[in-house]
Structures are given as C-alpha cells and as structure tokens.
Amino acid sequence: MGHRTTPTVNTVLGPVPAAELGVVAIHEALLSVVPGAEHAWDVTIDRAEVFETLAAKLTEFRTHGGGTLVDRTGMFHGRDLRLYEALSRTTGVHLVASTGQGPEELLGGYFLTPQTNPPTPWPAGKFAELFALEAAEGMVVPRVERRGPAGLVATAATRAGMTATDESLFRGAARAALATGVPVSVRYGADVRHDLDVLLDEGLPADRIAVGDLDLDRDLARAAAFEVAGRGAYAVLDHLGTEGEGHPTDAERADLVAELVAAGHGGRVLLSVGATGVAKGHPGNDLPYAHLLTGFVPLLRERGLDGTRVRRLLVDNPRELLTVRAV
C-alpha cells in the first residue's frame, strides 16, 4: 500500500491539514507598516496594544464563522511572526503569512541600488531565491532567525504600470512558487492581462495564481474579473465593504459574483475585505475582517447562491489555492 500524504497549508504555527481551514479570508493585513515607518519619530508600535486590537478583530471573525486569515502583506510591510503565532494560539484562527514584497517603490535600496558598479537592480533569479527560502526553510525575523515557512508569495505591480523591477518580482515570485509548491498572490498594475501573462510565462499553472484589486475600480471590475477567471486563475474581489470614490458598491460586487458563477467561473472566484488590522505610517481602513461573513454573504444569498455555492467561494477555492503542491 502506498503512503498517502495529507494535503497541508503552511500556517504560522506550522503545516495544517487543508481540510481544517474552514472559511478563509484570503487577502487581508494583520499589522501593516509602510517600510521605514518603524523608524519614524511620530510612529509608536506598542505590540501589546497591536495584539489586543488584532485579537479582537480575529475573534469577531471566528465568532461569525471564520476559520483562517491570510496576511498578504509580504516580508517587508510590518510582518511580525511571533505576534502572529501568539494571535493564532490565542484566538484559534489559523493565520497564513506571506513572503514576497513590492511594488518597486516599497523595496529597500539593497534591491534597487546595490553596492556594485553600476548599481543594477536585482534580477528575477535573486528574488526567486529569496522568496523560495522563506517558503521552504522559514520566514525571517530580520537578522535574528527563521520561523515557519511562508504560505504564499505576495507581490504587486506599480499602479501606473509594471516597471522592470516589478517584472523581476513577478517572475521571481512565480519561480519561487514553482520551486516550493506555495501559490502566488498579486495585485496588478495598469494591465491585468499583461501582468498575469508574466506569471504564466514562467510556466506557473494558472490555478496557482490569485489576482487581487479586481474590484477596486468600478468601471474595470467586471472585465478584469472575467479576464482572470476565464484564463483559469483566481479572481479575487478583495475590497468588500469599500464603497464610493470610484469603487463599486457591495451590491454591485455581489451582482458580479453571481454573474461569474452563472458563467461557470464559480471555481475561480475568491472574496476578501482587504482590511488593515492595524496600520502604521498610513491611514489603512477600519473594516472588520468579519464583514465578509456578516455583510457580504447575505448579499450572495439574496442573489440565489445556495450554501454549497457560497461554501465553494469561501472554503473550497481558497483551500485548493493554499494547499502546498508536491514539487
């Protein structure tokens, strides 16, 4: 009899059987710190206070049926692994943390103007190695130690359009995903088709890719979501609860989800609030993680999506994405 390995997901407390994840909030932020803000004279990061705030939000999420939350802020935007481990133990919510970084403007000079002559920015291969080590050997507490392996690679393109270094980040993320079996999550820049093509060009299967920010722009949301899902990648509506100023309403988002499901894309849609649990150095938002369940799911039910279909969006799809593939 052959040995069967249980499919698992990398959480901050170690591998967890994929079947245990439950409802997943796929694109969220726990502690979100603009790079450099930790050195700012007017920014205080009281970790006990951060813990209390995040624990309350995670507990609320769990109370309403949440099981797992993914922090997709990457390795250089406030990630605090020991805090997340304590939060997961305390609240019972599975927490998945990410490696990766970007877009270009958020990188440190080590990657952009290294101490070489000329100062050539990092190529894809070096980013791939950096990210793959975090997914295979553990995420870094800078200059101290590695903790548990990352559950995904997260990166983003510059809003105005993908830069050369953004492309290196995307290609590096794709290669790291191929090498380690974790998925890639990206925010696209100006052209969703182009940016997705960069990942596919590395040979990464479409079903290992989640593309976010699709529901940010009211006018572009529909076409972008159909583009991504139609090509077999996961279309993530990750601004649930953010309305006005050019954003779609939640009602419009729910209409779009119903359309996607009706068109046969129900297996390629993911949903999240994009909440910033605690923000430092930027305003963030004060949305509850639980809005996914308390605010948005009722809109889906109103549109005739039954329990099985909703479960597919909140449980099955993210489980498939987050399950570490054999390499």
Next chain:
Amino acid sequence: MSRVNTVLGPVPAEELGLVAVHEHIGYGMPGSELDTRWWKTPEQRYQETVPKLRRFHELGGGTFVDATGICNGRDPDYYRSLSAKTGVHIVACTGFVGGDTALAHFADAEVDYLAAQFVHEITVGIGGTGARAGVIKVGVSRGGRMTDLDKRIYRAAARAARATGAPILTHLAIDAENAIAIFEEERLPLHRVLFGHVDDGVNADKTRDVWIADQGGRIGFDTFGYETELPDPPFWARPRRERLDHFLRFIGDGRIHQVLASADANCSPLGWPGVEGHTVNYLFDDLIPDLRAAGLDEAAIRTVFVDNPAAFLTLQP
C-alpha cells in the same frame, strides 16, 4: 558651553580627543536584513567590533562618529553598549546616506516632516533608545546627480541644523552647486557642513573641493585606506599615493583648518562583505605615519584630527 551629543549623552567638545569623523560600526543597504547570507550572530558582531574599538582607544582614539543613516542598520542601543565597554565616545547620526537609502515612509515625505524627524532625533532621541544624534547625514544617490528626494533631505537637514546647531556630514560632494544653493537658501553657514568623500576613486575628479572650500565648506578626505593596492579593492578604491598627494596638495594651499580625515571603514559590515583588512585604525597604522613622513608636525596633526572635528561637532544653536 561646548556640547557634543554622543550615544551615552552630551560631552564637552574638549573631551573628544582624536576623532574619526566618518566611520561605521556596521552598514547595510535597507532590505539587506532580509537576506540571511549577511547575518551574523551577536557574538560574531561583538567579536569583530570590540577589538577594533579597543585598539582605537589604546592608540589614542577618543571619538568615533558613526555615519550610518536611519534605514541602514543604525543601532544606537548596540553603540551604547560598545561605547560603555570600550571607552570610545560614539556619535550617532540622524539623516540618510542618500535618497536611495530612505525607505518609502521617508521617500514620500515633505521637507518639514523630514526636518521634524531630524530635530527629534537630535533633541529628544532616536526611537526609544534615549540616544541623541550628534550629526545629520545627507548624501547624493547613485547616479552622480542629486535627485529630488536628495534635495528634500538636504533642505530638511539645513533646517534641522539651524534649529538645533548640529552639523551636517555629506556622503559625496559631487553636484555641490545644488547642495550649496540649498544651504544658502536656508541660510546655513557652510562651515557647519562637512562635504565628504572628496577623495574617493570614483568621484575625486568630479568633485570641486577647492571651490567648496573657497565658500567656507569643510572638506572630508574620509575614504583613506580604500586603496587599489588592497588584495580585493572595492570599486571606489584609489591608489594610495594619489590620495595622499591630493590631501597634501589641498592642505598645502592654506586650507588645513577646513579639512577632516577618516577611513569610512566598517567594524562589522551588515549587508555587504566589507573590505578585508580595512579598519578605522588605518588612521594610526598608516595615515598619521604617512603625514609625519610628509613633514606634518604634531600641531598640524592635532588640527586635522582634534581641533577641526571638535569645532565641527560642537552644537552651535
């Protein structure tokens, strides 16, 4: 009253002694902390650093100015322990080595915000460490011309220097026309600015050191020891004799009261391999003997290494 901010508190300038005015306990580009290839245990970092500082002290060194900018691995708590245990005064800086070492939070900031950051670190302290910065670091990004961000940092530094009396120390003195225009607009006397790295192998030919000095700026020959004669020289290395001749020529024209000298060495580099064999003690082992051999008397050596830095580092509010 003469006051200089060290990481362990203010000291009288008269106590500084011989000063190495542009050095690094450990420098790394922002983000290098994520790359485990450079990591060292605390034991290794102390092991690489303490003997160099102890030897510096034994040879007559009094004060070590650390020119590591805000996002470059600057670590005042560590500097405090090193200072307390070795007896070397350590001056930490606020500011940035160049715009390309300022992370997004600062890169997107306005001049007044940057100035408030610098003033806070000079008058209140760096983070929660209680250590106050004694000098403001600014610099020119890679590429040879001041970027818009470099200019905002220079302007903020000038305002903070005026508000606190702290001096400014620059990384590179190329594109000095732009730098001096900003200092003049902000009404900062140029003797409060040390224009550094006029002597490095890449930039020496492009640096208008005499022109800067004629307007009252202080001039830093502060990459002594980065020599092409080294087994594995960095790209900014320069032939030893050429740098020394440059320095002697410069002070020979009556500018000895405007020069400062240093080695820009890393005790224990943070995000790069460093340069094997190059330490702050080049000043004692090589430079000062070279200067004596060239005919400088003890008074001249005292001017360069004691009196000039004391005047420069003294807070002048």
